[in-house]
Amino acid sequence: MRRLYFFTLMILTTIVSIAQEQQIEVTGTVTDDKNYPLPGVSVQIKGTSTGVTTDFYGKYTLKARLDNILVFKYLGFATTERKIDSKSTVIDVILISSVATLDEVVVTGYGVAKKSYVTGSISKISTTKLRRSSRRKTKSNTSIDKKLRGRVAGVHVSRPTENIKIRGIASVNKNKDPLYIVDGKPIASKDISIVKAIDPSKIANIEVLKDINASAIYGARAGNGCVVISTHSGNFSIENSESYKEITENNFERTSASPLSTFSVDVDKASYSNVRRMINNGEKIPAAAVKIEEMVNYFDYEYEQPIGEHPFAIHTEQAVTPWNENTQLVKIGLKGKEISHQEIPASNLVFLIDVSGSMGNSNKLPLLKNAFKLLVNQLREKDKISIVVYAGAAGVVLEPTSGANKQTIIEALQNLNAGGSTAGGEGIELAYKIAKQNFIKDGNNRVILATDGDFNVGMSTDKEMKELIEEKRKSGVFLTCLGFGMGNYKDDMLETLADKGNGNHAYIDTMQEAQRILGKEFGGTLYTIAKDVKIQVEFNPSKVQAYRLIGYENRMLEDEDFIDDTKDAGELGSGHTVTALYEVIPVGVKSKYVKEVADLKYTKNKVSTLYGDELLTVKFRYKKPQKSKSIEIIHVHKNANNTVGSQDFNFAASVAWFGMKLRNSEYISNSNLDNIISLAKANKTKDDQGYRAEFLRLLNSYQGI
The missing domain is CATH 2.60.40.1120 (Carboxypeptidase-like, regulatory domain)
Structure with a gap:
């Protein structure tokens, strides 16, 4: 046993x-x-x-x-x-x-006036260490955040956001960023991303301060710690790093030599809200930031709904040009069919949100979170939302979730914090992957990118991002780009992405603008009713001596592109309107804008007399969202002798006039702001949302800049 x-x-x-x-x-x-x-x-x-x-x-x-x-x-x-x-x-x-565990991580730096007795310890990264680190890593991996990782005790640099947290009483939780001091000058939170991008070869040393007594040196703002940077020059200053695509203003074209004008439609409105932000802040407005077509298209006009088989209606109007009595102004308006919210197919939306360090300012990520709540509150049970974020790397923070679970989606948004560098290309790759995995046939499949456009890790150039988006649009997933912030806003990058991604682009500077883009114009912003939309206008040389398209400089197409279905063009959403203005010089009018040319030896132009009462013909081509063959609509505009246009016509003219003044255009003989204000004020008309009244306030504010 x-x-x-x-x-x-x-x-x-x-x-x-x-x-x-x-x-x-x-x-x-x-x-x-x-x-x-x-x-x-x-x-x-x-x-x-x-x-x-x-x-x-x-x-x-x-x-x-x-x-x-x-x-x-x-x-x-x-x-x-x-x-x-x-x-x-x-x-x-x-x-x-x-708090007890923090004693070992106290690190202090006070620039020139060092006071080690306050904390008893100082940690410094020297020039030698910075250079050695830079030699080992690529240019895209040289942010200040990365330099501090692993070198300073008590400094936590999170992955993938590269966000600095100096552990202490006030900074153990949530998004408590340290104060940055460069060459003795405190840096505003909106400019931190610029500081993080300083070339390491220009830095003498970086010191990190963490203790309660830091506020005695730098004030209450140092309650979450300090990153003190000294450059070799000792005179670092913040410069505005916003970027815009250069615009060369359209010239007058001789009708006899070039009777066709061809361009892609543009429903983007980012330029107006961005210019509004600059005026309200008393800033100088770069000419390249002023896109006249986007300013004109910001406003609603009384275009009738389309009737018949096509989801569009074409409207034209003609009158004397307000800024030049010797020319005529022609307004061409397109109206897209309005699809009710409930009739929009099920949506597969991927929010692609920039949470890098440059998004930390109050008018960026915090505004973005509140703006997206407006969109979330309109979702239906059949809609599904995913959230992808990117900073130093990209990740999924919300798997596809039904629109019925609004609180879950909003909580995921609220938990986002900003910090680190900006791997935009990686984020786009992941967002499109998620969108494709959850693709809804005959549904509304779209990536909604929200960023300041400041990509500095991986693919970052316009060319690289353009090629990436051109490849991704083949998936049938559309793209909406929403721009936020100031100081480093990259309008040119977002315009490129939206243009090549079969999408649209808006700039959100306030909750009022968020309500407009994601509330009032929800359908137009997020549901495309036609893609590759092109316009070609043929002018009658017996009536028009010369013409010029006002705006749309970045949307011009070759004449042969109009019937080429392989050429990409703009998209139109539910209820969208598009307005284009042409200034025309009638036959027989002497103008300094029409230069003499030598007689041709081999070519003789013969003008047809069969269409004597026609001024121009508008041709319009579009594709249905999931189709590859275009459909054409034609509209003829008869010559009119109107001297005064409708109120809509005149208000659109006042917006274009102001845009040309901002651009210092050579084509306005009268740039008197009082005349622009008078024209806008007299034609404010019905203004339920107050946008036209706001334009008048901007005009009056601009007088003082």
Whole structure:
């Protein structure tokens, strides 16, 4: 009996020993006491060197044995231990912040006036270390944030956002960014991204300050710590890094030599809201920021709804040009069919949100979150939303979720924080991948990119991003680009993306603008009713001596592109209107804009007399969203002797007139602002939303700039 007992005991001991030696996979999530995920937490098997760190979402996975003890360590939090047992292989941990653990990470730097006695320790990254680091890494990997990772105790640089957090009493939770000091000057939060992009070769050293007494030196703004940077020159200053695509104003064209004018439609309105922001801030307006067609198209006009088989109606009007009594102005208006919200097909939307350091300012990510709530509140149960974010890298923060779960979507938005460099190309790749995986046949498939357009990691040039988007649009997924912020706003990049991605582009500077784009114009912004929309106008040389298209300089096409279905063009959304203005010089009118040319030897122009009452013919081509063959509509405009246009006509003319004044156009003989104000004021008409009244206020404000 004893032998049997001993033998049984040996077997059980062996089984337990084998079980303990077997490795199992343990997973879990580490959060703080506010339920925010903690990236970069050290998860180590006690008594060994084996361990891992948590990812961007606070998740970890490692192999261990039963009865092993896991040790969870994170700067600014109390160390926690958990034993692995057979009951569960999922171990979720909540770490509690601890002031006591911060004593070891106090690092102080005070620039020229060093006061080490305040904290007792100083940590500095020297010029030599910066240069050595830069030689080892590519240009896209040289941000200041990365220089601090692993070199300064107590400084946590999160992946993938590259956001700096200096662990301390005021900074253990949420988005508490340090104060940046460059050459003794505090840097505004909106300009931090510019500081982070400083060439390391120009930096003498970087010092990091963390303690309660820092506010005694730099004030309350240093409550979350300081990053003190000294450059070799000692005179660093912030420069505006906004960028716009250069515009060469359209000239007058002789009808006898070039009777056709061809362009892609443009429903973008970003230029107007951006110019409005500059005027309201008293800023100088760059000529390249003024796109007259986008300013004119910002406003609604009383165009009748289309009737018949085509989802568009064409309207034309003619009158004397307000800024030049010797020319005529022709307005061409397109009206897209309005599709009710409930009739829009099921939507597969991917929010692609820039959470890099440049988005930290109040008019960027915080405004973006509130703006997107307006969109979320209009979603239906059949719609699904995914959220992809990008900074130093890209990641999915919300898997496809029904529009019925609005609170879940909004909570995912609210948890976003800004920090790090900007890997826009990687974000776009991931967003399109998610959109394609959840593609709805005959549905509304779209990526909505929200950013300031400042891409500085991976693909970042206009050419690279253009090629990427041209490839992605083949998937049948459309693109909407929403621009935010100031100081480093990249209008040219967003225009390129929207243009090549079968999409549209808007600039959101206020919640009022967010309400317009994502509320009032929800259908037009997010649902395309026609793509590759082109206009070709043929002028009658018996009536028109010369003409010029006002605006649309970046949308001009070759005449042969009009019937070439392989050529990309603009898109129109539900209820969208498009307005184009041509200034024409009638036959027989002497004008300084029409230059003499030598007689031709081999070519003789013969003008037809069959269409003597026609001024021009408008040809319009479009494709249905999922089709590849275009459909053509033709509209003829008869010559009119009107001297005064309708109120809509005159208001559109006043907006174009102001745009030309801002651009210092050579084609306005009268640039008197009072005349522009008088024309706009007399034709304000019905203005339910107050946009025209706001334009008048802008005109009056501009007088003082």
